[in-house]
Amino acid sequence: MEQKKKSSYISARESRKITRFNRKVTRKLEAQRADANKDPKLYTTKMKDENNVVEFDNMCTYFFTDVGTVRAVDGVSFEVPKHSTVGVVGESGCGKSVTSLSLMQLLQRPSGQVVGGEIRFNKGDGTAYNIVNTPNSVMEDIRGNEISMIFQEPMTSLNPVFRIGDQVDEVLFLHHPDWTKEQVKARTLEMLEMVGIANKEGVYKMYPHELSGGMRQRIVIAIALACSPTLIIADEPTTALDVTIQAQILDLLQNLKEKVNSSIMLITHDLGVVAGMADYVVVMYAGRVIEKGTASDIYHHPSHPYTIGLMKSKPVVGHKSDTLYNIPGNVPNPVNMPNYCYFRDRCEMRCEQCNGDYPPAIKINDTHVVSCYRYIDKGEVLGYPKAVNVEEL
DSSP states (O other), rough: HHHHHHHOOOOHHHHHHHHHHOOOOOOOHHHHHHHHHTTTGTTTOSSOOOTTTEEEEEEEEEEEEEEEEEEEEEEEEEETTTTOEEEEEOOSSSHHHHHHHHHTTTTTTEEEEEEEEEEEEEOOSSSSEETOOOHHHHHHHHBTTEEEESSSSSSHHHHHOHHHHHHHHHHHHHHHSSSHHHHHHHHHHHHHHTOSOOOHHHTTOGGGGGHHHHHHHHHHHHHHHTTOOOEEEEEEEETTSSSHHHHHHHHHHHHHHHHHEEEEEEEEOOHHHHHHHSSEEEEETTEEEEEEEEHHHHHHHHSSSSHHHHHHHHHTTOOOOOOOOOOOOOOOOSOOOOSSSSTGGGOOSOOGGGGOOOEEEEESSSSSSSSSSGGGGTSSSEOOOOOOOOOGG
C-alpha cells in the first residue's frame, strides 16, 4: 500500500516543474498554430491516395495535465476511403473519441494538443488540408459543412432552451449566409422528413425535452447532415437508445450515407453494430491501432490477441455459457506507457519476442495489418508507430 501511494505521489516541487513545462510546451504549440494563419502553405498538403477522404498518419494527441503528459493517442495511422464506412472499435479510454475530436479540432486546448503526425483531409480538387495546422478561421468552414459529427449523447447534445427548428436552421445560416429564411426553413423541414420524423412541422416548433431519445438522436443526425458533408463522424450514435431504436438509427445512417454520398467514421465498442455496418474495421488499444482490415478480415480472421479476446467476450446466440470471457489485467497508465507491447502483461499468447520493443505494423495480406510479433515472419513489416518526445517540443 505504501509503495502504491509513493508511486502516485507528486511533491509540490515536481508539480511546479510539470506546470512550468506544460505552459512552455503549450505556448509554443499555440504559437505555431497562430503562424499558420499567415501562410496557407503551412497547412495545405497532398493526399497519399486520392481515393481516401481522410488519412491519419502517425497522429499523436497528448494532454498536458498536472500529473504529467497523457499519451491519449500515440502514433495512430489509418484511412477512411471515399463512400465507405470505417468502424473504430476498442474499450473505453482507448482513444477512439480523442481521434475524432482531433480531426474536428475540438480538443480542450491548450492542455489537449496534436503534437505530431498529420491528418490529411481531401478537398476533392487535388489538394488537401493538414488539419493539425489548419487555423480556426478555415476550420469553421470545414466543421459542420464538409466534416460533421454526431455526438455521443443525444440527451445533452441539443440546447434545451432553443426550439428544434432554430438549432437545425443555425447550421444552414452559418454555412449558407446567402440563403433566405424561407430557403433555410424548407431545407430544415426536408432534413426532418429525411431522418424519418412524420410530424415535421410540429417538431420544428418543439423543444428538446418534448421529444423521446430516439427522436432527439434523429434531430442530431439531421443537424449533422444538413450541409451534405463529405465525412460523417458518428461517435457511439446508439449508446443511450434501446435495441429496436438502435436498429432504426443504424439503418437510417446507412441509407442517408447513400443519399448524400458520404463516408462514415463509426466509433463504437459494440461489435454487433460494426459487423452490420462497417466496410473496414480499426481496432484500437491504449491509444494505438493494433489491428485493421476489412470487416471480413477482423471478424473471420482476428489476429491480435486483444481482438481475439474481444471476439471471445461477446455473447453468442444459441451458445449456453455460465460466464462470459473476460480479458485479464488492466490497461497501462497512459502517463507512463511501457516501451514494449502495451498488451503484453495481459496477453495469453506471449512469445519470446514480446520481451523486446513495441511490435511493428505487419501486413499479413493486402488489406489486413496487425501489430503482433507472432506474425513477424509471416508478413511484410510496414513500420513502427512513432511517439513524440515532449522534451524536444
